[in-house]
Amino acid sequence: xxxxxxxxxxxxxxxxxxxxxxxxxxxxxxxxxxxxxxxxxxxxxxxxxxxxxxxxxxxxxxxxxxxxxxxxxxxxxxxxxxxxxxxxxxxxxxxxxxxxxxxxxxxxxxxxxxxxxxxxxxxxxxxxxxxxxxxxxxxxxxxxxxxxxxxxxxxxxxxxxxxxxxxxxxxxxxxxxxxxxxxxxxxxxxxxxxxxxxxxxxxxxxxxxxxxxxxxxxxxxxxxxxxxxxxxxxxxxxxxxxxxxxxxxxxxxxxxxxxxxxxxxxxxx
Numbered sequence: 001x002x003x004x005x006x007x008x009x010x011x012x013x014x015x016x017x018x019x020x021x022x023x024x025x026x027x028x029x030x031x032x033x034x035x036x037x038x039x040x041x042x043x044x045x046x047x048x049x050x051x052x053x054x055x056x057x058x059x060x061x062x063x064x065x066x067x068x069x070x071x072x073x074x075x076x077x078x079x080x081x082x083x084x085x086x087x088x089x090x091x092x093x094x095x096x097x098x099x100x101x102x103x104x105x106x107x108x109x110x111x112x113x114x115x116x117x118x119x120x121x122x123x124x125x126x127x128x129x130x131x132x133x134x135x136x137x138x139x140x141x142x143x144x145x146x147x148x149x150x151x152x153x154x155x156x157x158x159x160x161x162x163x164x165x166x167x168x169x170x171x172x173x174x175x176x177x178x179x180x181x182x183x184x185x186x187x188x189x190x191x192x193x194x195x196x197x198x199x200x201x202x203x204x205x206x207x208x209x210x211x212x213x214x215x216x217x218x219x220x221x222x223x224x225x226x227x228x229x230x231x232x233x234x235x236x237x238x239x240x241x242x243x244x245x246x247x248x249x250x251x252x253x254x255x256x257x258x259x260x261x262x263x264x265x266x267x268x269x
Contacts, residue, residue: 020046021046021047021070021132022048023050024051025037025049025053027054028054036072036128039125051065055077056088060089063089071098073086073100074100075100075101097117098135099117100118101120102120117135164179168204169206170202175202177196179230180197181196182194183196183230183251184247185228185229186208187208191203191205191207192204192208192210195251211228223245223253223259224254224255231267237255237267240255241260242259245263
């Protein structure tokens, strides 16, 4: 599939708006991009969506091509995230950034510390209008460049707190899950299978690495390159080169030899 990088023209060409804010949307989820573009076009007449992109690499290309004044940027994407994109931007590309995220606990502390704009998925229309108003009120791109640099510094220094809940992106919406409702996670190429305490299995379009880092503060541990477990679900450890664990639902999972010692320390502690 070709990376998305489309330019949009307003239908009403008889009434050009030279002061419209040139805006780019970067989000790996097509329904999210479509909804945000629709809301902007309907409720924010001072905004002109000039393009879309679905990944960090496509986003960097779109920024070079369209030179947007405002970027609506998804934080979480399968191949890199919004912060990766900002770090790869040349210093000359200074623009307003409105971050969009479904993971309230993941980065909002850093965003708030940096006075950055952000929206939570699913996007609320009133919040979107307010964010656009704040973008327009920002005193110049020089200030935004400082905001972005401060944000990146704060994000690197921020210690992730244990999430109270996760919003897992599904094809038709979001599934809200508490950490204690997860028994284990299993890699499936670029996806992650969530095995829940109610017996359900959810396939989520995010790599295991993302959830490994996110859930570690909540008592999860990666016992194998393809498996992250909730330590509270472990009923028994079986000895061996790496060994194995049995969860409280009877599921048995292999432990990598390199992760055995740390697992035993966590179980004993």
